[in-house]
Amino acid sequence: MKTVGVVGLGVMGGSFCGRMKELGWRVLGFDPNGRSLKTARDKGWIDEGYADFSQGLNQCEMVIFCIYPSLLPEWIGAWQNQFASGTLLLEISGVKRAVMEPVQKILRNDLELMSIHPMCGRESKGIDHADPKIFEQANFILIPHDKNTASSIVKVSSLAKDLGCRNISVLSAKEHDTMIAFLSQLTHVIAVSLMDTHENEHLVEYTGDSFRDLTRIASINEEMWSELFLLNKDLLLDEIHQFQDSLSAFENALQNEDEKTMKEMMTLSTARRKKFD
Amino acid sequence: MKTVGVVGLGVMGGSFCGRMKELGWRVLGFDPNGRSLKTARDKGWIDEGYADFSQGLNQCEMVIFCIYPSLLPEWIGAWQNQFASGTLLLEISGVKRAVMEPVQKILRNDLELMSIHPMCGRESKGIDHADPKIFEQANFILIPHDKNTASSIVKVSSLAKDLGCRNISVLSAKEHDTMIAFLSQLTHVIAVSLMDTHENEHLVEYTGDSFRDLTRIASINEEMWSELFLLNKDLLLDEIHQFQDSLSAFENALQNEDEKTMKEMMTLSTARRKKFD
Structure with missing residues (x-):
């Protein structure tokens, strides 16, 4: 039986634990929060839970990091001496340029770090919102680094299929961060800004689907997203500016x-949107 | 058996025909488009269809207008001589200030026009997208005019319940148009502008739920919406400007x-959004 470690038992880490357990792995959970460990244990998602990182990590042949991106370099610096030689590390952070290089630079030569992005986050935070099913039909992006080996790429691709992901694609860190800036970060900035436009509680009873759809993601983990935005500041600002230009054109x-121009803009948006159906 | 007329057999008109038929009314459909009449007949949604407005209207005790708002005053001017005295007219246009006064002003004294807004439109246009079920659980707004009688208000409220609407509320024309400018029109402007921000077809395979949610309504009937936007220009521009300010604050x-400010804006949006769940 193979052993996987999951570091950080939030919504993504908890989901990984549950899904890896379903797939027949022995799962070790690592989190300083005792309540998260207890929840994972109670749900049968982990075999062992550790609040102390000086134990257990050396038993894992694979370790999946589900912690805030800014914490990863620090964590690796502090604890990588715990890993057995040859351990494969996976990190799932939502931005890649700011995470991959700093970690690859300090990583032990006998360890390998693979950057992945399973696109199946949830707006809610914490293990109570975790669900082993979130990987089903999700897009899975692999962001290879020069140091990655073909055999690890095969291993991780295979894992993505086992998790239930639909489509596995490969992007560079810059391509990934540009795509994320538009599809994910800009949409969250818009939803937050729309919700904050003015007082609106008295409008609750009149909302139809469109307002609800546009603001669903305005309910947001402010700690994680402000970090993700700052780590991708240049590309996100560029997308915000392009959107502002588009909005001003309509205005x-x-x-x-x-x-005529309004209709042209709507005809264009209709044609483009159809491709996403 | 009571007879209702439905003028304009598009997505809303067709849905009204089907639902009124289910409710036991005799339904007459009016539309210059023969194919729409045939579809309504084939589906069993109308008892009779008329491409010519000089026939049939005098049989109706209620007539529901589901035509473009800009056409309504002209239509009333041209055809109101066809109605039997005491006919109750309902109009469902998406903006009210620009529609109600011009029509009320020219309306025969022995007719009554009630403005309503069942909030259950569809993005797609045409009777092929009509569905008698769209009224289920929809919000229904009644926008009374000084000339409306209590008995007609009771009649229409009762009809709204029979259609299956969840919540019936009363707003003035200005309140209605302000609410629509924010909840519906601004959201459509944002969705169109986001979809038009730049080329994005190569991103189709990476989209998650958030981008799809924000752009669903970017697929839009450009004829109707450009008309609705222009008829509500002052209030919509005001909402666009307030949104632009909010977005600039985040930027x-x-x-x-x-x-700190980013987190505060996200905390506010999260708190506000929760009220809409």
Whole structure:
């Protein structure tokens, strides 16, 4: 029986524990929070739980990091002496440029770090919102580094399929962060800004699907997302500016009662949106 | 058996026909488009269909207008001589200030026009997308005019319940248009602008739920919405400006790496969004 360690038992870490257990792995959970360890144990998602990182890590042939991106370099610096030689490390952080290089630079030569992004996060935080099923049909992105070996890439691709992911694709760190800036970070900035536009509680009874859809992700883990935004600041600001330009173009068309331009923008958005169905 | 007329057999008109038929009314459909009439007939949603407005209208005790708002005053001017005295007219247009007064002003004294807004539109247009079930659990807004009688208000409230609507509320035309400018029109402007921000077809395989949610309504009937936007221009521009301010506040916080402000904005959006669940 193979042993996997999961570091950080939040919504993603808890989900990984539960799913890896279903897949027949022996699962060790690592988290300083005793309540999270207890929940994982109670659900049968881990075989052993450790609040102390000086134990257990040397039993793992694979370790999945589900901690805040800013904590990863520090954690590796402090604890990588615990790993057995040849341990494969996976990190799932939502931005890659700011995470991969600092960690690869300090990593022991006999360890390998693979950066992945299973695109199946949840808005809610904490293990109580974890669910082994979140990987089903999710997109899975592999962001290879020069140091990664073909055999580890095969191993991780195979794991992604076993998790239940639908589509596995390969991107560079820059491509990943650019894509994330538009598809994920910009959408969260818009949802938050829309929800904050003005008081709106008195409108609750009138909302239809469209407002609910646009603001679902305005309910957001402010600690994690402010970190992700800052770690991807340059690309996210660029996307915000491009969106502001697009919005201003529509605003100007409306201001000038330029029906032709408004219709063209709507025809374009309709055509583009169809490709996403 | 009571007879209702439905003018304009698009997605809303077709849905009304089907639902009124289920409720036991005799339903007459009015539309210059022969194919729409045929579809309504084939589905068993209408008892009779008329491409010519000079027939049938005098048989109706209630007529529901499901045509573009800009067409309504003109239609009333041209055809109101067809109605039997005492006919109750309902109009469902998505903006009210620009529609109610012009029509009320020219309406025969022995007719009554009630403005309503069942909030259950569909993005797709045409009777092929109509569905008698769209009223189920929808919010229903009644926008009374000084000329409306209590007995008609009771009649329409009762109809809303029969249609299956969940919640019936009363708003003034200005309140309605302000609410619509924020909850519906602004969200559509944002979705269109986001979809138009830049080329994005190569990103299709990476999208998660958040981008899909924010852009679902970017697939839009450009004829109807450009008309609705122009008819509500002042209030919509005001909402766009308030949203732009909110977005700029977030942009500035990110630019200045002002984590505190970003977190405060996310905490506020999270708290506000919870009320909509």
